Amino acid sequence: MTPVAQFAVPLSNPVAHIVLAGALGLFLGLEREWSDKPAGIRTFSLISLLGAVFTILDYPELLAVGGLLVVVLGTVLAIRGLRDVDFGLSLTTSVSMLVAYGVGALVAAGYVIEGVTVAVVSSLLLVLKRELHSFAGGLSRAELRSTTEFAVLAFVVYPLLPGGDVTLGSGRLAVEIEPRVVWLMVVAVAAIGIVNYAIVKNYGGRGIAVTGFFGGLASSTAVVGSMLDAVRQRPSAASYAVAAVLLADAAMALRNLAIVLAFTFPTVLVGALIPLVVIVIGSIVVAALTADWNEAVEMDLDSPFSLRNALAFGVMFAVVVVAGGVAQAEFGRIGFYVTAVLSGVVSSAGATASTVSLYRTGSLGYETAVVAVLLATASSVLVKVALTIASPNRQFATRVAVWSGVLLAAALVAAVLVTL
Structure with missing residues (x-):
């Protein structure tokens, strides 16, 4: 026995x-x-x-x-x-x-x-x-309202959605989606934003690590905007501004990694996980070695959770799922890859989640899903490089571009080694 x-x-x-x-x-x-x-x-x-x-x-x-x-x-x-x-x-x-x-x-x-x-x-x-x-007792009215809205999304809307696969369209343009899984991803992203809000509220002024990494969980673009303003006001702050952008990349990659791991288990997309881990660890190591940790940046957040933003993410996510499925059916892998790159510019989490959703329903193969996740992640990294070009501090822009290129190259090498 x-x-x-x-x-x-x-x-x-x-x-x-x-x-x-x-x-x-x-x-x-x-x-x-x-x-x-x-x-x-x-x-x-x-x-x-x-x-x-x-x-x-x-x-x-x-x-x-x-x-x-x-x-x-x-x-x-x-x-x-x-x-x-x-x-x-x-x-x-x-x-x-x-x-x-x-x-x-x-x-x-x-x-x-x-x-x-x-x-x-x-x-x-x-x-x-x-x-x-x-x-x-310490909650503000906005925080209480946000918490209530999140509870409605997580515990009221989710059970009302149909379980299993739902087919949209017909014939070659038919796309299968899982409404509950789609909504669960929306709830997960909103939950990350709430956790990030609490941490930044408590520790936001105490270090670049919190500002960059936890700020990047909610919006890596917001971190870049904050760093652009900081560098414009204090050119000598370029070292920790670069670190903040890299930590925002680490947070973005970690978020995508969590989505892939949570929603593809047990048939995990290993080919995507390893390169994402490389980006996360590489970004943190570079930031740790190059930043001036005595500096601090305030990052004010108005609300822990926005119902409008969550619904907008859900709509965008659903559109990406349908568009990606149609592109896959009409133009094959290339069409879906283009969709992943373009949607990654707006939200790599949305692109990753839509890819995972299609992979779960069998609409995407393993290799196509892996490449799409990595393209969406790379697109998010490169858009931050493009944003820093607007900075008058050339040292800041150059260092962000160089280190981002190094991280993407390392992730590419890791992806190739995994496929061998």
Whole structure:
């Protein structure tokens, strides 16, 4: 018998379910006990055991009665908290008790992973009370609105979209897309922007690494614009401005790498991953060796997330998917490559995501998808070189062009070696 099978047998035993339910209830009650609440370790553990026992007995009415008893007990605690100032309001404790009952029922019903997940997440919510209240209280109106809009995109729109492949067009011009995967990529890019916003807000004025790299996750073009302005005001700042542009390239390549890795697993586009890794590591190494790390650049962001920008990205992404599929059908690989280069100028993430989407549905072959991702990435690097040409500081523009050329050449060598 394999180790996995040996481990699976006891977990299917009702006794194991009861023990695990009691342990998870104890785990949930730890924070309540530590916070000196009226219900602690013993109460929570007993409630979870109650849920497990009633579930194993397989009488739905008995399980419902047990849940009602927990609700009544929680209500009594809440009312007592309202009447006794020293006792304190116990709404959180009351709800936590009901959660503990549900965890016990989940585990006893065989949903072990789900029960453990609920217990862990609930415990985190209890332990991080101060941090969560501080975070919520510090949100501005714009940040709160952005967070709500993101939640709508991620948790409301996504389930409404059809699952599986959807065919657009007919005959030679038919293109298959996965609406949920397309939307998930839009949500992923928006999530990256939110994380970037939080980091830049906290550390944006403390170093070029944050400004360049995390700013590049949201918009590498914005980083270039910021560096052009900095170099114009302070010509001596060219060294760290070059580093910022290179770190923006690293962030862009890392974002594309993440999209490829996440959405092509297990049939990963290895031919694209290796060159992208070369660009990421090479950009970081060059920036680390050439930058003046004592300098800092402020990068102000107005909002963590823009619904309009996200929808615009989604529309552009869908257009690129359809246009790329049509170009592939009408003109073969060359047509799709041209589409990848042009869309990469606007957004390499959009071009990469559209390529991955077509690859997942079988509309693109492995080699075509690899080349398209690399062309979109190279297009993004070269457009930043073109933007720096506008700088009156020739040293800045020249160094960006030279180092970008070196990185692209190294990525090309890596791509050739992978195909050998």
